[in-house]
Amino acid sequence: MFVRHAHPTDCFYLYNMMRCLARHNNSTDSFHITQIELQNRLFQRKEYQVLVVEQDHNLEGYISFNIIPENESSAARAIISELYIGDCDTNRKEEITQALLSAIAKEARKYRCIDIRLKVSSKGHK
Numbered sequence: 001m002f003v004r005h006a007h008p009t010d011c012f013y014l015y016n017m018m019r020c021l022a023r024h025n026n027s028t029d030s031f032h033i034t035q036i037e038l039q040n041r042l043f044q045r046k047e048y049q050v051l052v053v054e055q056d057h058n059l060e061g062y063i064s065f066n067i068i069p070e071n072e073s074s075a076a077r078a079i080i081s082e083l084y085i086g087d088c089d090t091n092r093k094e095e096i097t098q099a100l101l102s103a104i105a106k107e108a109r110k111y112r113c114i115d116i117r118l119k120v121s122s123k124g125h126k
Helices: 008-022 033-042 090-110
Strands: 002-005 049-055 058-068 077-085 115-118
Touching: 002 090, 008 033, 008 049, 008 058, 008 077, 033 090, 049 090, 058 090, 077 090
Parallel strands: 077 115
Antiparallel strands: 002 049, 049 058, 058 077
C-alpha cells in the first residue's frame, strides 16, 4: 500500500468513489459533476489536491484538500474537504485512514501550514 498524488488516469475511479460518498451522505441530488469536469477541476484548474491510497493497482481511498497559502494576516493552512475509504474491514480502514492523514500532514509541513482543518458540512450527512 502506498499514498500518492492522484493522476488524470485516476478520474474514473475517483468519480466512482465520490458518487459512493455522496450516496453514503444522502447527497446524490447535489452531486452534479461529470468525470470530465472532475478532471478539469483537479488537473487543469487545480481547485483541489487529491491523495490516493493504492494497493495492487487498485485505489482504496482518497483525501481531497486545499492549501490556503500564508498571507499578511494569517499563516498557511491545510483544509480537508473529503475523505473516502473503500469497503473493507475495520483494521484495513484504520490503516488506510492513518496513511492518508500521515500523507496530508507531510504535505502540510511542506507548505509550512500551522494546522490542518476538516471542512464539515451538516447538509445531507447521516
